[in-house]
Amino acid sequence: MPRLTDIRKQALDEMMKEAFFEATVAVLNEHGVEGMTMDRVAAAAGVAKGSLYRYFRGKRDLLEFVFTKVVDPIFQAFEELAAKQQPAIELLSGHLEALLEHVAKHARVHRLLFEDDAAHGLLQPSERRTSEAAGRQMATVFQQGIEEGVFRPQDPLLLAHMYLGLTKGVLQSRPPLDEPEHRKDVHRLIIGTFLSGIATDKGRVAFDG
Secondary structure, three states: OOOHHHHHHHHHHHHHHHHHHHHHHHHHHHHOOOOOOHHHHHHHHOOOHHHHHOOOOOHHHHHHHHHHHHHHHHHHHHHHHHOOOOOHHHHHHHHHHHHHHHHHHOHHHHHHHHHOHHHHHHHHHHHHHHHHHHHHHHHHHHHHHHHHOOOOOOOHHHHHHHHHHHHHHHHHOOOOOOOHHHHHHHHHHHHHHHHHOOOOHHHHHHHHO
């Protein structure tokens, strides 16, 4: 059984990390990735810089912490939806809905972490690991859909990366996500395009010909 002092230390560490997360997000919003410094984050958190270095080795380490804390809820949302054992298309739709709500809630931070060149340089390994993990996670949806007969019998991992690539491309165009109706429009665009394609019947005839 954990000692009471260990439990208190863990609780304190979690409180400190939450404070550092909020402080880092505030600094990112005001100064961007290039302007984010350990001094500014410590000042925003109301602690000495030495306290910040007790938890993070430097700017990259701190940025990776924020990155992980931002993307983890997306993976958790998927696990919660998958546990309900829904049909594949409902699972795909529900996950996209949760993703769009999350991006809308953290729009500024998402742009800074995923579109800023300075952030990309610092977070490249984390981005690669996240992309691979997301691909594996979504591949289970496409494998399920293939078994249900609602998706074409193709490589599930390939289908997952195609879908994630489409979703990422749409989000990088910065569509309006602030209102539920806006999110529904983007949701329909992504799901409809992926499941049905963009060609009309005339376009399909031309392709077949």
